Amino acid sequence: MAAEKKLAGYICTGCGIGERLDAKQLQAVATREGKLPSVKQHPMLCGAEGVKLIQDDIDAGNATHIMIAACSRRSKVEAFSFPTVAMSRANLREGVIWARPEGDEHQETTQEMADDYIRMAAAEIKFMTVPESSGEQELNKTLLVVGGGMTGMTAAVEAAKAGYPVHLVCDEPVLGGVWKDLYKRVPFRAAAFDVPGGNDVDLPQPEDPGLDDLIEQVMANGRITVHLNAKITKTSGAPGRFSADLSMESGRTLTENFGAIVQATDYKPYDANQLPEFAYGTTPDVLTNFEFERLAKQANGAVIKRPSDGRAVKSVAFIQCAGQRSSNAGHLPYCSGFCCTESIKQAMYFKAQNPGCDATILFDDLRTPGAAGEDFYRSGQQAMVTFTKGQASAVVAAGGDLRVKFKDLILNEDTEMVCDLVVLATGQVPNTGPDPYAQLAVDEAPTEEEKAAARAALAVAPPSILNLDYRQGTDLPHLKHGFVDSHFICFPYETRRTGIYAAGPVRRPMDLKQAMDDAVGATMKAIQSLENAARGSAAHPRVGDLSYPRFRKEGCTQCKRCTVECPFGAINEDEQRYPQFNESRCRRCGTCMGACPVRVISFDNYSVDTVGQQLKAVDVPDEFSEKPRILCLACENDAYPALDMAAQSGEHITPFARVIPVRCLGSVSLSWVTDALNSGYDGIVLMGCRRDDDYQCHFVRGSAMAAERLSKVGDTLTQLNLETERVAVHEVAITDLKRAPAILNEMAETITRIGMSPFKF
Amino acid sequence: MGELNTAMIERYRNSFLKEVEANVEEGEWVKMCMQCGVCSGSCPLGKFWEHPPQEIFMMIRAGKREAVLQSESVWMCTSCYNCIVRCPRELPITHIMHGLAHYAKRLGLVPKTNPTAKFAQMFWDNLMVKGRINELKLGLALYFMNGFGDGIKVALKNQKLGMAMMKTGRMNPKEAFGGHAVKDLAGFHKVLKKAQELEDARIAQNGPPAGA
Numbered sequence: 018m019a020a021e022k023k024l025a026g027y028i029c030t031g032c033g034i035g036e037r038l039d040a041k042q043l044q045a046v047a048t049r050e051g052k053l054p055s056v057k058q059h060p061m062l063c064g065a066e067g068v069k070l071i072q073d074d075i076d077a078g079n080a081t082h083i084m085i086a087a088c089s090r091r092s093k094v095e096a097f098s099f100p101t102v103a104m105s106r107a108n109l110r111e112g113v114i115w116a117r118p119e120g121d122e123h124q125e126t127t128q129e130m131a132d133d134y135i136r137m138a139a140a141e142i143k144f145m146t147v148p149e150s151s152g153e154q155e156l157n158k159t160l161l162v163v164g165g166g167m168t169g170m171t172a173a174v175e176a177a178k179a180g181y182p183v184h185l186v187c188d189e190p191v192l193g194g195v196w197k198d199l200y201k202r203v204p205f206r207a208a209a210f211d212v213p214g215g216n217d218v219d220l221p222q223p224e225d226p227g228l229d230d231l232i233e234q235v236m237a238n239g240r241i242t243v244h245l246n247a248k249i250t251k252t253s254g255a256p257g258r259f260s261a262d263l264s265m266e267s268g269r270t271l272t273e274n275f276g277a278i279v280q281a282t283d284y285k286p287y288d289a290n291q292l293p294e295f296a297y298g299t300t301p302d303v304l305t306n307f308e309f310e311r312l313a314k315q316a317n318g319a320v321i322k323r324p325s326d327g328r329a330v331k332s333v334a335f336i337q338c339a340g341q342r343s344s345n346a347g348h349l350p351y352c353s354g355f356c357c358t359e360s361i362k363q364a365m366y367f368k369a370q371n372p373g374c375d376a377t378i379l380f381d382d383l384r385t386p387g388a389a390g391e392d393f394y395r396s397g398q399q400a401m402v403t404f405t406k407g408q409a410s411a412v413v414a415a416g417g418d419l420r421v422k423f424k425d426l427i428l429n430e431d432t433e434m435v436c437d438l439v440v441l442a443t444g445q446v447p448n449t450g451p452d453p454y455a456q457l458a459v460d461e462a463p464t465e466e467e468k469a470a471a472r473a474a475l476a477v478a479p480p481s482i483l484n485l486d487y488r489q490g491t492d493l494p495h496l497k498h499g500f501v502d503s504h505f506i507c508f509p510y511e512t513r514r515t516g517i518y519a520a521g522p523v524r525r526p527m528d529l530k531q532a533m534d535d536a537v538g539a540t541m542k543a544i545q546s547l548e549n550a551a552r553g554s555a556a557h558p559r560v561g562d563l564s565y566p567r568f569r570k571e572g573c574t575q576c577k578r579c580t581v582e583c584p585f586g587a588i589n590e591d592e593q594r595y596p597q598f599n600e601s602r603c604r605r606c607g608t609c610m611g612a613c614p615v616r617v618i619s620f621d622n623y624s625v626d627t628v629g630q631q632l633k634a635v636d637v638p639d640e641f642s643e644k645p646r647i648l649c650l651a652c653e654n655d656a657y658p659a660l661d662m663a664a665q666s667g668e669h670i671t672p673f674a675r676v677i678p679v680r681c682l683g684s685v686s687l688s689w690v691t692d693a694l695n696s697g698y699d700g701i702v703l704m705g706c707r708r709d710d711d712y713q714c715h716f717v718r719g720s721a722m723a724a725e726r727l728s729k730v731g732d733t734l735t736q737l738n739l740e741t742e743r744v745a746v747h748e749v750a751i752t753d754l755k756r757a758p759a760i761l762n763e764m765a766e767t768i769t770r771i772g773m774s775p776f777k778f
Numbered sequence: 779m780g781e782l783n784t785a786m787i788e789r790y791r792n793s794f795l796k797e798v799e800a801n802v803e804e805g806e807w808v809k810m811c812m813q814c815g816v817c818s819g820s821c822p823l824g825k826f827w828e829h830p831p832q833e834i835f836m837m838i839r840a841g842k843r844e845a846v847l848q849s850e851s852v853w854m855c856t857s858c859y860n861c862i863v864r865c866p867r868e869l870p871i872t873h874i875m876h877g878l879a880h881y882a883k884r885l886g887l888v889p890k891t892n893p894t895a896k897f898a899q900m901f902w903d904n905l906m907v908k909g910r911i912n913e914l915k916l917g918l919a920l921y922f923m924n925g926f927g928d929g930i931k932v933a934l935k936n937q938k939l940g941m942a943m944m945k946t947g948r949m950n951p952k953e954a955f956g957g958h959a960v961k962d963l964a965g966f967h968k969v970l971k972k973a974q975e976l977e978d979a980r981i982a983q984n985g986p987p988a989g990a
């Protein structure tokens with residue numbers, strides 16, 4: 018590491034680069050302005066011969082820091098993989114020749130673009146070092162699975178199958194959790210495809226829940242240690258070296274070390290006492306779906322009888338969405354997604370067990386996600402369950418009968434039906450710990466009203482499950498309604514606490530099959546994470562990255578911005594109240610780096626300098642040249658690939674833009690913006706991911722943090738007497754192939770309209 | 779017929795759906811409707827129906843026996859098959875509509891003034907005489923369906939069309955006197971008798987015991 022820096026540049030003239038650009042000129046820029054002592058060209062650098070050219074220099078000790086000017090850093094990653102040296106890449110293919118039209122009239126500005134990218138990559142490489150892990154890692158293959166339900170048991174069995182030992186912690190005296198009362202389960206299969214005789218042959222039927230079988234597998238597995246009636250009183254550490262205190266039934270506390278954690282604490286049944294309109298609590302013949310399942314289990318295939326008088330049920334009504342999908346106080350605003358199929362299954366019990374019984378399902382939308390899906394709906398219809406599109410408003414108990422008042426939504430009339438039993442399709446409430454940011458929400462609420470709401474939420478916060486000894490709270494952060502936050506589309510199991518994975522209804526409502534599938538996914542991710550932690554490399558999305566935040570303690574003012582803004586709660590505090598970075602809890606987003614006002618946080622291969630020097634290396638022509646400069650800081654996860662792909666599909670961008678990829682918009686240091694303005698850039702475009710509740714940000718909160726920081730840039734511009742339009746922040750998705758280039762072109766037009774920046778030297 | 783109706787009510791009490799399953803052609807499909815409304819939206823006449831097909835199926839499930847069997851709606855179907863082609867659940871809707879109409883007729887519940895039902899009867903009676911349709915007689919019967927004065931008026935209005943048809947040999951005025959029959963009229967009647975027997979046997983199987 019400490020050895021002398023040997024800089025070397027390699028310019029590829031393949032893929033049309035040599036034809037479209039003046040390679041001699043590029044070589045001259047790299048040598049004279051980039052100050053690279055050695056610059057070589059090759060007609061196909063990514064080919065075996067080209068790669069060998071580079072590798073030979075490295076092996077001979079002639080290159081420790083290399084600049085490759087060829088295609089985008091996203092292309093040819095396998096070919097250009099030189100893990101022992103620091104590397105920067107000038108994007109001449111996607112970034113220049115593909116993004117620009119051919120023709121003499123464009124040649125000058127296109128060449129200038131390429132020259133600048135060489136200057137930038139040459140400047141960047143000087144400030145990079147080969148990332149190296151701290152060397153403090155160890156491999157701990159043991160997993161902690163929290164929750165003894167079907168989800169947790171599946172996670173344990175899967176981990177054990179993969180060869181990883183598991184401790185399964187269950188806070189009840191028996192395994193099974195919320196699923197243990199199942200008489201049958203919603204089928205795990207759909208109808209076979211293309212069955213002779215039509216679509217309605219061989220439809221899926223309610224199945225044995227498979228609980229006993231799973232418990233047996235868990236108990237018989239030598240790799241799984243089960244702790245019943247146990248709780249976690251403290252969890253500390255980081256991936257690869259978690260330590261958890263398990264308080265056992267005996268009163269003893271067991272401290273164990275783990276590589277990673279899976280939280281599969283499932284859900285709590287909704288409290289139907291909040292549904293007096295359906296006579297819940299006034300008669301035992303109105304039950305929730307959870308309670309009814311127990312009744313069915315007791316009946317065990319025999320005639321199902323009414324709880325009140327033991328009479329065989331002759332007609333039953335199911336009220337869908339009871340206390341759900343509603344904005345009423347005490348109701349769940351979301352759809353629990355399992356209760357429609359659950360009701361179909363339960364209605365089929367009556368059809369099978371109570372001869373001649375009428376079973377009616379009152380639904381508004383019948384939603385059947387999951388394996389059996391629509392086929393199960395048809396199965397219920399074939400069994401003669403009556404499906405009535407209607408909205409129930411009240412249940413009245415009168416003379417032994419129940420009257421269900423509802424509005425028939427097809428016939429558009431208020432009507433009622435008489436039955437013996439009513440089953441309320443109630444929902445799932447996630448069984449999670451308190452939101453670690455609930456207090457912050459109170460502190461930061463902008464209005465008194467919101468503050469009161471945040472305070473109310475804090476007051477009813479559930480007890481902790483993980484008891485994390487993290488500065489940022491005891492449990493996994495929530496998204497909405499108490500569900501654990503995770504990147505819903507791309508990384509559903511990754512929570513905001515690295516190495517701790519959420520499986521099943523803790524992250525969104527779901528049925529048993531989905532929860533068990535979830536358990537498999539989360540467990541595989543947990544294994545990956547502990548293996549990564551052992552190598553000192555990052556978990557998603559920068560998998561394999563060995564760099565981690567380094568921090569110059571002397572400069573730190575203890576402002577705590579990094580600690581607060583880190584979306585993953587990776588930073589603790591040491592005894593002297595300095596931030597304490599946790600390499601393996603870190604996702605390498607750089608949000609802390611962007612947050613730090615005194616710029617003391619950096620990575621080996623990414624820092625305030627690696628970007629700052631690039632933007633300063635750009636040649637800024639004078640005010641009268643009609644050649645403005647637009648700096649674009651683009652998120653490497655979405656915006657940068659979008660620009661690459663746009664170029665590939667023939668979209669053109671203004672020749673005045675200079676694009677620098679950033680790890681996350683959250684890593685953007687305000688100093689880059691001020692530096693750019695001071696160096697005479699005419700416009701700055703920042704492209705990050707969508708940041709609201711349906712966020713796309715790969716680092717969850719990075720983009721949102723950046724937007725907040727950048728909201729103050731307007732003041733800076735006004736102070737400098739510059740137009741506020743010169744800085745624009747955009748949400749860009751990876752699919753924005755037309756929009757991303759258009760945003761840059763718009764900025765060029767804006768500059769034409771408002772004029773060049775007066776800050777050119 | 780009134781008797782049969784009472785018997786049916788007794789037999790099925792509150793499950794009209796089961797009654798439909800047992801007695802209406804393709805009635806076993808009704809339970810599979812998922813209430814999407816595509817049929818009603820596809821029916822070219824749907825907006826003129828008091829209860830378009832989707833609603834009819836809901837009414838059957840809601841036990842609205844009289845309203846369905848006495849409705850004019852089931853007689854509105856023109857057999858265009860638009861709905862069948864589009865129904866995502868592949869219900870043979872057209873056939874069910876005709877099945878319901880037929881069942882209503884069996885039970886004597888057809889609304890007295892329903893023109894489609896009237897026309898269907900006229901068509902049938904006309905057909906039975908010679909084993910083929912006598913268009914002239916059917917046309918005239920239709921004109922005079924609503925009384926003599928009305929009939930003259932309609933006939934005069936269509937005079938030109940009638941003349942043209944005669945000229946081109948599409949209508950023979952001689953047909954007004956007897957008209958010609960199919961080659962084997964006795965055989966034709968035999969076929970229909972057999973069909974009726976089969977139908978009766980089917981009904982006997984599903985419906986109430988004979989004599990109810």
Ligand code: SF4
Nearest residue numbers: 338352353354356357
């Ligand atoms: S799954 Fe069905 S019953 Fe449950 S909330 Fe959603 S729509 Fe309502």
Ligand code: SF4
Nearest residue numbers: 583603604606607609
């Ligand atoms: S790089 Fe990101 S995850 Fe790592 S400590 Fe900084 S803010 Fe946290």
Ligand code: SF4
Nearest residue numbers: 811812814815817865
């Ligand atoms: S189209 Fe088919 S499924 Fe939809 S309402 Fe009509 S009959 Fe029912």
Ligand code: SF4
Nearest residue numbers: 821855856858859861
């Ligand atoms: S077949 Fe009958 S019900 Fe179906 S669309 Fe045509 S007219 Fe309407």
